[in-house]
Amino acid sequence: MSRYHVKSFGCQMNVYDSERMGDLLAGEGHVAVDSPDNADIVVLNTCHIRERAAEKLYSDIGRLRKPRADGSRPVIVAAGCVAQAEGAEIGRRAPAVDVIVGPLAYHRLPDLLREAAAIPEDARGARWGRAIDTDMPASPKFDHLPPRRHQGASAFLTVQEGCDKFCTFCVVPYTRGGETSRPQADLVAEAHTLVAAGAVEITLIGQNVNAYDGGSAGTDSLPGLIARLAEIPGLKRIRYTTSHPRDMTQGLIDAHARIPKLMPYLHLPVQSGSSRILKAMNRAHTRESYLATLAQLRAVRPDIALSGDFIVGFPGETEQDFQDTLDIVAEVGYAQAYSFKYSQRPGTPAATMADQVPEPVKEERLARLQAAITAGAYEFNKASVGRITEILLERPGRKPGQLIGKTPWLQSAVVEIPGAKIGDLIAVQITQGQPNSVEASPLQAERAAA
Ligand code: 5AD
Ligand code: SF4
Numbered sequence: 516m517s518r519y520h521v522k523s524f525g526c527q528m529n530v531y532d533s534e535r536m537g538d539l540l541a542g543e544g545h546v547a548v549d550s551p552d553n554a555d556i557v558v559l560n561t562c563h564i565r566e567r568a569a570e571k572l573y574s575d576i577g578r579l580r581k582p583r584a585d586g587s588r589p590v591i592v593a594a595g596c597v598a599q600a601e602g603a604e605i606g607r608r609a610p611a612v613d614v615i616v617g618p619l620a621y622h623r624l625p626d627l628l629r630e631a632a633a634i635p636e637d638a639r640g641a642r643w644g645r646a647i648d649t650d651m652p653a654s655p656k657f658d659h660l661p662p663r664r665h666q667g668a669s670a671f672l673t674v675q676e677g678c679d680k681f682c683t684f685c686v687v688p689y690t691r692g693g694e695t696s697r698p699q700a701d702l703v704a705e706a707h708t709l710v711a712a713g714a715v716e717i718t719l720i721g722q723n724v725n726a727y728d729g730g731s732a733g734t735d736s737l738p739g740l741i742a743r744l745a746e747i748p749g750l751k752r753i754r755y756t757t758s759h760p761r762d763m764t765q766g767l768i769d770a771h772a773r774i775p776k777l778m779p780y781l782h783l784p785v786q787s788g789s790s791r792i793l794k795a796m797n798r799a800h801t802r803e804s805y806l807a808t809l810a811q812l813r814a815v816r817p818d819i820a821l822s823g824d825f826i827v828g829f830p831g832e833t834e835q836d837f838q839d840t841l842d843i844v845a846e847v848g849y850a851q852a853y854s855f856k857y858s859q860r861p862g863t864p865a866a867t868m869a870d871q872v873p874e875p876v877k878e879e880r881l882a883r884l885q886a887a888i889t890a891g892a893y894e895f896n897k898a899s900v901g902r903i904t905e906i907l908l909e910r911p912g913r914k915p916g917q918l919i920g921k922t923p924w925l926q927s928a929v930v931e932i933p934g935a936k937i938g939d940l941i942a943v944q945i946t947q948g949q950p951n952s953v954e955a956s957p958l959q960a961e962r963a964a965a
Pocket of ligand 1: 564565684685686784786824825826855856857858859860
């Protein structure tokens with residue numbers, strides 16, 4: 516029996532995968548610990564989306580390979596998208612790594628640990644020999660994973676993986692392979708397991724979650740799945756992320772009007788407000804088509820909160836293109852958004868395009884964009900004051916007696932409710948908007964006081 520720690524970098528898909536690697540290790544009799552410092556096995560579940568994210572693997576290995584006070588060092592597993600993209604190269608650059616496993620092969624983690632343990636130690640600084648699996652197997656890993664052990668009010672459920680879109684900046688089609696969907700019946704079963712263990716909210720996740728097509732049958736789509744899951748009595752909230760503008764079908768838009776459990780929130784990355792740049796990014800949508808999709812959504816669900824991703828400094832981006840991005844932020848009124856400096860990723864078409872934007876220009880544009888996004892989020896939070904709604908309590912607040920929950924619009928809401936506990940859904944009124952959160956007061960307490 517060993518103590519293990521899984522460290523997750525990057526996206527929510529990795530959070531799900533990290534949890535599942537934990538399920539596999541727990542199934543082998545190992546025990547989870549909160550810190551890598553007292554673990555015998557450390558899994559680094561990495562992200563390759565931007566250069567800085569990828570570099571974190573190597574700095575963590577540097578720390579982990581140093582012998583501890585008692586002379587021991589952990590078995591090091593490099594998992595996730597850096598493992599997939601750089602494979603055996605990781606072994607050359609960081610010889611202390613014992614296991615290298617890609618995101619589509621991690622169901623083999625226990626086997627790989629046994630394989631590595633059977634290879635005699637050498638002078639590399641690794642504890643064992645090295646086992647590698649970065650295959651993209653035809654048989655999906657999901658068929659080989661143990662039941663979920665997840666406990667808690669909110670859970671992720673991976674419904675789809677991979678990407679066929681090939682945006683010219685992005686590594687995902689290379690690290691996660693093509694789009695594949697899990698069969699609807701498997702997802703309904705997994706959702707029942709989660710709800711039985713206390714989940715009241717499930718977020719359906721996928722690199723292109725709205726390209727979900729029910730797996731090999733190819734007949735059912737994301738709105739069909741959402742409607743099935745909405746029938747589970749104990750499940751109160753359904754979310755999904757991340758969507759591609761190209762796959763926002765009328766059926767999915769209508770689901771926001773039809774299915775009350777589907778939360779009024781949509782993360783729909785636009786990347787740029789300039790149609791010229793969107794074309795160079797191979798995004799398959801324009802500024803106008805994106806705005807038209809949002810108008811359709813708002814027609815059926817006027818209160819929907821919108822979120823997005825932006826890249827500044829894509830090759831060839833002019834000040835005018837960037838102004839178009841600032842304009843779209845103002846026009847949409849995002850509830851929140853994520854923004855990044857363009858990062859050249861090896862093997863992607865944009866990495867070798869002419870007119871790479873100098874770093875200081877990227878930095879200056881990012882600062883302006885982030886100021887606009889922050890101001891927009893503050894406006895959104897202020898505009899929600901007075902709303903009567905429910906929040907799902909997630910964690911303790913900073914001050915004693917405070918709890919933090921999520922509104923349907925995914926705002927963090929701070930409340931004080933004596934007797935309430937994490938996982939409760941409680942009725943509140945939003946009383947104040949802050950830059951990154953809202954304050955709320957419980958409805959019953961207010962009535963009692965009146
Ligand atoms: N550089 C910067 N940001 C990127 N993203 C994806 N690839 C890159 C890159 N090469 C951003 C996109 C995507 C989010 C997950 O990461 O905005 O939506
Ligand atoms: Fe990357 Fe584009 Fe696919 Fe999103 S849609 S994962 S940005 S290639």
